[in-house]
Amino acid sequence: xxxxxxxxxxxxxxxxxxxxxxxxxxxxxxxxxxxxxxxxxxxxxxxxxxxxxxxxxxxxxxxxxxxxxxxxxxxxxxxxxxxxxxxxxxxxxxxxxxxxxxxxxxxxxxxxxxxxxxxxxxxxxxxxxxxxxxxxxxxxxxxxxxxxxxxxxxxxxxxxxxxxxxxxxxxxxxxxxxxxxxxxxxxxxxxxxxxxxxxxxxxxxxxxxxxxxxxxxxxxxxxxxxxxxxxxxxxxxxxxxxxxxxxxxxxxxxxxxxxxxxxxxxxxxxxxxxxxxxxxxxxxxxxxxxxxxxxxxxxxxxxxxxxxxxxxxxxxxxxxxxxxxxxxxxxxxxxxxxxxxxxxxxxxxxxxxxxxxxxxxxxxxxxxxxxxxxxxxxxxxxxxxxxxxxxxxxxxxxxxxxxxxxxxxxxxxxxxxxxxxxxxxxxxxxxxxxxxxxxxxxxxxxxxxxxxxxxxxxxxxxxxxxxxxxxxxxxxxxxxxxxxx
Amino acid sequence: xxxxxxxxxxxxxxxxxxxxxxxxxxxxxxxxxxxxxxxxxxxxxxxxxxxxxxxxxxxxxxxxxxxxxxxxxxxxxxxxxxxxxxxxxxxxxxxxxxxxxxxxxxxxxxxxxxxxxxxxxxxxxxxxxxxxxxxxxxxxxxxxxxxxxxxxxxxxxxxxxxxxxx
Numbered sequence: 001x002x003x004x005x006x007x008x009x010x011x012x013x014x015x016x017x018x019x020x021x022x023x024x025x026x027x028x029x030x031x032x033x034x035x036x037x038x039x040x041x042x043x044x045x046x047x048x049x050x051x052x053x054x055x056x057x058x059x060x061x062x063x064x065x066x067x068x069x070x071x072x073x074x075x076x077x078x079x080x081x082x083x084x085x086x087x088x089x090x091x092x093x094x095x096x097x098x099x100x101x102x103x104x105x106x107x108x109x110x111x112x113x114x115x116x117x118x119x120x121x122x123x124x125x126x127x128x129x130x131x132x133x134x135x136x137x138x139x140x141x142x143x144x145x146x147x148x149x150x151x152x153x154x155x156x157x158x159x160x161x162x163x164x165x166x167x168x169x170x171x172x173x174x175x176x177x178x179x180x181x182x183x184x185x186x187x188x189x190x191x192x193x194x195x196x197x198x199x200x201x202x203x204x205x206x207x208x209x210x211x212x213x214x215x216x217x218x219x220x221x222x223x224x225x226x227x228x229x230x231x232x233x234x235x236x237x238x239x240x241x242x243x244x245x246x247x248x249x250x251x252x253x254x255x256x257x258x259x260x261x262x263x264x265x266x267x268x269x270x271x272x273x274x275x276x277x278x279x280x281x282x283x284x285x286x287x288x289x290x291x292x293x294x295x296x297x298x299x300x301x302x303x304x305x306x307x308x309x310x311x312x313x314x315x316x317x318x319x320x321x322x323x324x325x326x327x328x329x330x331x332x333x334x335x336x337x338x339x340x341x342x343x344x345x346x347x348x349x350x351x352x353x354x355x356x357x358x359x360x361x362x363x364x365x366x367x368x369x370x371x372x373x374x375x376x377x378x379x380x381x382x383x384x385x386x387x388x389x390x391x392x393x394x395x396x397x398x399x400x401x402x403x404x405x406x407x408x409x410x411x412x413x414x415x416x417x418x419x420x421x422x423x424x425x426x427x428x429x430x431x432x433x434x435x436x437x438x439x440x441x442x443x444x445x446x447x448x449x450x451x452x453x454x455x456x457x458x459x460x461x462x463x464x465x466x467x468x469x470x471x472x473x474x475x476x477x478x479x480x481x482x483x484x485x
Numbered sequence: 486x487x488x489x490x491x492x493x494x495x496x497x498x499x500x501x502x503x504x505x506x507x508x509x510x511x512x513x514x515x516x517x518x519x520x521x522x523x524x525x526x527x528x529x530x531x532x533x534x535x536x537x538x539x540x541x542x543x544x545x546x547x548x549x550x551x552x553x554x555x556x557x558x559x560x561x562x563x564x565x566x567x568x569x570x571x572x573x574x575x576x577x578x579x580x581x582x583x584x585x586x587x588x589x590x591x592x593x594x595x596x597x598x599x600x601x602x603x604x605x606x607x608x609x610x611x612x613x614x615x616x617x618x619x620x621x622x623x624x625x626x627x628x629x630x631x632x633x634x635x636x637x638x639x640x641x642x643x644x645x646x647x648x649x650x651x
Contacts, residue, residue, distance in 0.1 A: 030619060031519050031520070031618065031619035032618060032619045035618055035619070154554060154558055160562075161562055162558040162561060162562040163558070164564055165555040165558050165559055165576070165577065165580065166559075166564075166573075166576050171576070171579040171580070171583075174579065174580055174583040174584070175579070175583055177587075178583040178584070178586055178587040181587060181590070181591075182586060182587065182590045185590055185591070185594055186590075189594065189597070192603075193520075193617075196617050197519075197617045197618070199617075200614035200617045200618065201614070201618070216598075216603040216604035216605065217603055217604055217605025217606060217609070218603060218605075219517065219605070219609055219612045219616070220517050220518055220519055220616050220617050221515045221516065221517055222515065222516040222517075222518065222525055222526065222529050222531070223515065223531070223600075223601060223602070224601040224602075224603065225518065225521040225526070226521075226526060226531055226534050227534045227535075227536050227596070227597050227600040227601040228521070228597060228601060229521050229534075230533075230534035230536040230537060230597075231534075231536045231593050231594065231596060231597035234536065234537065234540045234589075234593045235590055235593055235594075238540070238544075238586050238589050238590050238593070239586075239590075241582070241586070242586050245579075245582060245583070245586075249579060249583075252579075449519065449520045449521070450520070452519055452520035453520045453521065453522075457495075457496040457522070458494055458495045458496060458619075459495050459496060459497050460495040460497045460498045460643055461497065
């Protein structure tokens with residue numbers, strides 16, 4: 001990279017970090033420090049190569065299992081009629097859900113002017129794109145003839161037949177493709193000014209040329225910023241309902257059928273809240289090690305994590321209420337099939353999966369009512385793993401118990417995933433991690449331009465009336481205690 | 486193209502220079518800043534961005550196309566179910582909405598590109614790598630007889646370096 005990182009001011013790092021409404025990053029002094037410290041994260045690290053190697057190994061395991069499945073047939077997966085939706089559909093919904101937090105953080109919290117998003121949104125956005133890329137593979141993996149996946153896309157074809165536009169599966173194709181396109185666009189547009197920074201610092205002519213192409217000749221002019229900020233605002237405004245719609249549409253895959261446990265109007269908000277909850281969990285899983293390994297604790301402050309933890313707590317409560325609604329409706333509906341199904345889900349055949357789900361998604365997150373837990377990064381990271389596990393099991397509990405316990409008792413069955421299912425599940429984590437690891441070494445993990453916006457600009461003279469040109473009160477009022485840990 | 490480029494270390498000095506250039510027009514000017522600053526936007530007073538029109542038109546075209554494609558396909562390849570309409574707007578709102586967002590977002594990007602004049606493939610006179618790092622800059626294209634006056638205005642506002650470029 002063009003220049004080495006500026007030495008970290010150790011004394012400053014040791015002092016309590018006291019971000020406030022006025023000064024969010026007190027340990028960051030100027031724009032140059034932002035560039036130096038964040039661009040320095042692009043340098044090679046041995047741990048990164050090891051992590052990438054592990055990710056690729058997992059990916060190869062998954063790819064091998066898929067090749068075996070294509071060669072042998074879908075029978076090698078754990079499908080057991082009438083249970084024809086298995087781990088692939090569960091994992092598809094899981095990854096789409098993971099993809100939700102990125103756009104929530106980058107778009108919705110942007111519109112709400114939530115300050116804590118600034119330092120974590122780039123990671124969350126990248127996570128969204130790679131999670132949706134991962135999710136998009138699973139409907140294809142689920143097909144007996146995966147090379148025919150494009151039959152779901154409406155296009156003029158020699159058969160002169162078209163998709164069934166009233167099918168939720170076709171809605172899904174539109175929703176996921178739109179989400180992937182808009183999320184990728186949003187990520188790239190935000191990266192353009194940062195590519196310009198990399199271009200201007202880069203000494204290697206090939207990389208410099210590459211960054212010049214990616215930056216589209218960005219010059220940081222007032223004309224460019226004026227249109228950029230508007231475009232960014234509109235992209236955020238368009239992405240906001242998209243976040244809510246995509247998982248609603250995914251939930252229609254279930255809710256539009258009359259299968260017990262699925263045919264319920266609570267599914268869209270329930271799915272959206274669950275998706276945001278799982279996405280925040282994955283953000284914690286990623287950002288907590290990242291801020292440590294990249295020495296960026298003075299950017300992603302404890303206050304930022306605390307605020308994100310409150311969001312996780314809120315969404316876990318919404319998810320908990322949704323579970324309670326399901327139980328209530330099953331009892332109140334008077335439908336024997338629905339009652340039977342829920343009894344089987346909670347006390348019968350699937351009790352163990354329900355126990356994992358409720359423990360991870362309803363019980364453990366209650367710890368976030370404690371400020372100590374919200375500000376303890378070790379606990380947050382451990383909790384995030386439980387959230388990921390719990391949310392995968394939520395989808396498992398939605399899909400498998402319903403299909404295994406429909407209206408006709410003679411149809412009742414069970415479902416046991418095979419090694420192929422597990423290998424492909426592992427491969428999906430390898431695929432996701434590989435892309436994310438490649439991303440963090442090629443592009444800034446934090447938005448340089450947006451972080452500079454919250455850094456005190458250099459001024460010739462303080463503004464009159466004790467308020468400087470940025471609207472900050474002088475002297476700064478450190479009213480929110482915090483620490484680096 | 487001949488002009489003057491000035492480098493500023495401080496935001497308020499840059500704003501002072503922009504306000505002076507608005508009061509004493511010496512030619513077209515461009516302000517460079519590493520991050521969007523409202524102070525500069527207000528001082529330069531360029532008016533509202535036209536990107537919003539691209540978003541609106543794109544969104545309207547998208548929602549129209551989304552409904553149309555779903556209705557057209559249903560009519561072209563009807564799947565007849567007793568008591569059910571061949572084409573119905575309720576489920577097709579999913580297509581209307583998704584395509585509205587898709588085309589609206591892509592139109593917004595097109596609007597950004599058209600108005601910000603990117604992608605730009607030529608090196609631009611007046612730009613300096615310091616402008617993406619922390620310094621502020623102003624590029625001004627005065628008439629030949631006003632070149633010195635422009636330099637003086639920029640220095641008086643607090644520019645740490647002023648130079649003529651072509």
